[in-house]
Amino acid sequence: MRGIDKSYIRYLDPKVISKIKGLDLIARMVVEGFLVGLHRSPYHGFSVEFAEHREYRPGDELRYVDWKVFGKTDRYYVKVFEEETNLKAYLIIDKSGSMGFRSNGISKLEYVKYLASALSFLLLRQKDAVGLLLFSKGLDSYTAPSSRKNHLNILLKELDQLKPGGETSLANVLFELAEKIKRRGLIILFSDLFDDYESVIKALKIFRHKKNEVLVFHTLDSAEILFPFSRDMLFRDMETNEKITVDPKGIRKEYREKINNLINSYKRDFWNASIDYQFLRTDTPYDKALLSYLAKRKKMR
């Protein structure tokens, strides 16, 4: 990692990365940026395959101290490993109409697309198998997990063609998927979770029940949280085309309460169900999402 330019860090900004063309490049940039930022973090190099030595720092686990080197040099060195696993990760992306919403900058789906690309790149780099599932009302596409080197291209091609559309039926899709995924693995869900709350929780609990690890990236646009509209507006539902006239100023306070309650409820109930939950706004830098993945990955080891 020494040779990586530190300017890559800026590619963690969704606005910056959205200006780059080519999903493979985006994925690479995000990951490189992330890793540069991560250089001195405790997450670095939890690989099982030995890669190099480095000087011991407080906080390093004693089991990684190379005692042979200590015997020769009287200095503490720890072994740095390259991870080697047979983890199967499923990236499940909600591509319903609501994910196409953007207030400023990039849409939720674009945000998720870049994040998924980066994660795919990262996972495959760690020799994990990565599968991709796209859904709206039903399961729209399924790419079986694989850790082959050219699998990244398949995934990126799939992600590149991703367009928002259709209604969300998250719970149904999740039930369907739960049946499909036989072997335990890491389920990473990208969605705005605009669906029946109880059903969503219930469906994700099934994954947990089947010993899958679940990581939810709850992605929302800032406008969906802050509701910054001023004048009276006729809002059109992006999935159902239903229309409703609203005085934004009149309901803003109540709306904010409701959306925050929803987020907090998800957070609480996911925690209770041992499901990792990460709330993301489309202007949140990608390292936050990637860090939560790493934290999750660490737990799984």
Place this chain on the structure above:
Amino acid sequence: MFHLLHPFYLLGLFLTSVPLILHLLGRRRIKERPFSSLFLLKEIKKSSSIWMRIKDLILLLLRIFFILFIVIGFSHPLVLSPVPFLGKEAPKDVAILIDVSMSMGAEGVFEKAKQEVKEVFGRLGSGNSILLIAFSDRIEEEREIIDEAELNSFLDHLKVTFRSTDMLPPLDVAKKELLKREGFSKEIFIVSDFQKSALKNIQSIYSNLRKKKINVYASCIEGSRKNIFFTGFQIEPPFPLPGLRLKIFPELISNEKGSIPVELFMGGVMKGIKKTEERKDVFFEIEPGKAGYKSGFFRTKGDSLTLDNNYYFSFYVPENLNILLVGKGTEYFYLANALSPGIKTPIKLTTIEPVKLSRINPSQYNLLILYNIKFDGYVKARTMDFLRNGGGVLFVMGNEFLSEVNKNILEEIHIVKKNDSKKGFFSIKTVDTGFKPLSDFKDKGLKNLYDTKFFQYFTIKSNMKAVIQGRNGDPMMLAGNINGGEFVLFPFAFNPEWTQLPLKAIFVPLVYRLTFYLAARQEKLPENQVGEPIKISVSKKVKQPLFILPDGKKKSPTFSTTGDDYILKDTELPGIYKFIPQLGETISIAVNVKEEESRLDVATFEELEFLFPDINKSEKREGFATSGKRWIDLFPFFIILSLLFLTAELVLENK
């Protein structure tokens, strides 16, 4: 009561429709926006949609009312609002009018008036701004008085004038001033002796004051009414001539019985002193001396009003009396003889035939006598011109006047009212009055002809149509006016006995007296009064005209081109004013106080009450208003209200 100061601003009420129009347009133009999911909005909408509509409606109303209040505010609505004064007297506007006309100069009256002003001022209490107006027939002084010291200083230097009284100007000024002010009650106090002559013109303004809710209080200042005053003077003969002894008759009135002393001053010297009683003739005999203006004054004393005790007079003594006698043949012989009583008498008699009248302009003569000639053609034209220019004409009528031609003309000239004669219209042809006056005179003898009794009997009454009446009331001699000129008809042929009149001894003094009377018409000087301008008519403009006033001050007159008159505007003092048109020439003009002011004919309070309903005595002003009403401008109120509505609108808008 409600009143708008600028009602045209209400046109702005149309602006209230603007928010309504914008509201309706705004509802149609709601922007559509795609949103990820409406499920949260739908939950909220259920509870907020009613509130939204109410809010919209409230916003609309707030905006409409904001504009409404702004518009009403700028139209300055005024309301008559009661204001309490917690037991204290409400501020009021007061004017005190104090009479300084000449009649107030009667003994002790003006001092009483000043004291009354002080008492009225004291009763009004402090804290009032009081307008004090001193008046005569005009506003003499006007001042705003706040405290007693100011009042005393004002009253101390106040003096009675020689002017008459007219309450109209001070009442008018007081009304205008009081109406400008904002007090809760408006009051006028008049401190005066209330001469009746001053009350004639004020009834209309008084009713106007009452309509405007201005209360009027009167302080009738009483004093001694004993007054002796002069009303004029007569000279005998009325046409004075150099060398003829003159009798000067002062005409005087006293409203008290008793002996009246009268002194005559001429040329700064007392010429005589006499005692008389009212309505009894008293006269001074003087030598008029050379031709020219003669002036002087009478003085009396012993009454309460001393300001009118001097009466100034002036008269002009011409060099001689020029008479033009127009007659035929020798018929006027007796008349000509009568007018030339002696060589010393400065009468110039010019006699001509009627035909020559066409070539002579009679304006240079003092008198024109037409003796028994036809009154038509150029005779009539010349005579009428002469009369119109103020000349005197004596028609001595004999048989010639009875011609059919003259009958209508004569009837036209001498109009005798029916009542003047017991027998109706004076018929030229057939009247037989049964009058026997000559026999009466015969009995008295010729020596009595110059006696004053004679003239009393034959009093020439300038304002009457019948100059000489018989004891039975029949008119014997008639007088009339045409413009400024006066004529006398002497129809001696009406009565057979009269036909012989020129032959009788009585004819001479009668004609002599008539001559002087008619000749004096042109020479009499106008009577001037204090406060009125003096007009001096001149034939041509003079270089440095000058007036010398009675107090010795000099003043230049103004020249009026309309009447070729020199006018001296201010005549504040009675006395002899001297006009000097050029060096060595002086015209004397006597100026006296107005007679009406001297009469001291005052109204009692009961008479005032009759003339001016609701008037009250000053001391009867009881109680005081402890509350009143005032016009209040609601501009600030409406502007604050509109700002409140605007604030409410902004708050609700952003909620």
